[in-house]
Amino acid sequence: MKKKSIAILGIGGVGGFIGAKILANRFDDSIKLDFISRGATYENIKSKGFLFTSPEEEVVLYPDDLLLSGKVEEPYDLVILATKSQSMESAIIENQSIFDENTLVLPLQNMVNAAQFASALVKKPEVVDACIYLISNVQNPGQIRHLGGPGKVIVGKPLSDKFDWAFEYLNQCGIPISLVSDAPTHLWRKFLFISSLGALSAAYDVTLGEIRNNPELKTLWEYLMEEIIQLAQNRDVPIDHSDLMAALEMLSNFPANAKTSFQLDIEKGWTGEKKTLVDEVISDSLKNGLTCPYYQEMEFKIDKRLQHMAGAWE
Numbered sequence: 001m002k003k004k005s006i007a008i009l010g011i012g013g014v015g016g017f018i019g020a021k022i023l024a025n026r027f028d029d030s031i032k033l034d035f036i037s038r039g040a041t042y043e044n045i046k047s048k049g050f051l052f053t054s055p056e057e058e059v060v061l062y063p064d065d066l067l068l069s070g071k072v073e074e075p076y077d078l079v080i081l082a083t084k085s086q087s088m089e090s091a092i093i094e095n096q097s098i099f100d101e102n103t104l105v106l107p108l109q110n111m112v113n114a115a116q117f118a119s120a121l122v123k124k125p126e127v128v129d130a131c132i133y134l135i136s137n138v139q140n141p142g143q144i145r146h147l148g149g150p151g152k153v154i155v156g157k158p159l160s161d162k163f164d165w166a167f168e169y170l171n172q173c174g175i176p177i178s179l180v181s182d183a184p185t186h187l188w189r190k191f192l193f194i195s196s197l198g199a200l201s202a203a204y205d206v207t208l209g210e211i212r213n214n215p216e217l218k219t220l221w222e223y224l225m226e227e228i229i230q231l232a233q234n235r236d237v238p239i240d241h242s243d244l245m246a247a248l249e250m251l252s253n254f255p256a257n258a259k260t261s262f263q264l265d266i267e268k269g270w271t272g273e274k275k276t277l278v279d280e281v282i283s284d285s286l287k288n289g290l291t292c293p294y295y296q297e298m299e300f301k302i303d304k305r306l307q308h309m310a311g312a313w314e
């Protein structure tokens, strides 16, 4: 029987964490795991191996095959999409050959509609809603540091049980998988936290500790979350004030000096995931007759920061 195969497309914070868990914990070679990367990430892994650091370990690992994005010719049984949201489209388009009608696609972006977006591009495979709870960053291309979070993956149930092997395998490799029938609610709950906190931290250039300890910033954060809740409810997704309270509580688990990854991108003058974290919240709200003055204010401030940085570098 043909070996099952898994490809991770995008070896950054998320893709690297999942790849490391599989490579470090797999118990046999019954399933093939390939990395699809590009540029410096590809070159560094090729020449030095893949370095994964966590509070428990520092290991150099090797995927079964390291492949250059755009040059892959075989379809996979499971494809984990782990690029940032703004790179998804081009990554999928240049790697169409990795998908066929037997592939399951797991998109892990901080988006509420990643599965719909990917589905329209890949056409044949089944794409399920998914999200991951994790803090893991690129130190250098091909070198990933896991800073916290269990790496728990929440996945919307596929149409059949033919992919159960994949979920069992990931679980056995130390990636906790939770299959749920109400995936949109989970995705929106996560988006409520990430989008609002990302927007606020990027607009004001503040750490998570500064947001926690500054009553004005904390109130602004709550207003932003309320704008997400009204958008979710407008789409019949049942998140409410109790989720806002849970998000406030969740912030207390983060180190005071932690910054969101969106803020780190803005600091470098990059737009990062602004389109999916901020701009689309505004456009979707307005399209549905909702007002979102706090998101609009964050967007304005973020744009000003970006313009200021672009000016400073000219």
Ligand SMILES: NC(=O)C1=CN([C@@H]2O[C@H](COP(=O)(O)OP(=O)(O)OC[C@H]3O[C@@H](n4cnc5c(N)ncnc54)[C@H](OP(=O)(O)O)[C@@H]3O)[C@@H](O)[C@H]2O)C=CC1
Pocket (backbone or CB within 6 Å): 009, 010, 011, 012, 013, 014, 015, 036, 037, 038, 039, 040, 041, 069, 082, 083, 084, 085, 087, 090, 091, 092, 094, 108, 109, 110, 111, 132, 133, 134, 135, 136, 137, 138, 261, 273
């Ligand atoms: N990091 C985290 O802890 C968490 C992140 N998320 C979400 O997960 C998603 C991924 O985030 P994260 O892992 O941090 O992002 P990173 O930027 O760390 O990693 C993305 C990787 O994808 C690569 N990539 C982009 N386009 C291609 C392509 N065409 N072919 C091959 N590789 C490509 C990038 O390479 P290159 O450098 O060359 O662009 C980069 O290595 C985001 O939506 C994020 O919001 C969710 C939960 C936690």
Ligand SMILES: CC(C)(CO)C(=O)C(=O)O
Pocket (backbone or CB within 6 Å): 110, 134, 135, 194, 197, 258, 259, 260, 261, 262
């Ligand atoms: C959880 C959090 C906020 C950690 O930095 C994150 O995932 C992000 O920045 O996108």
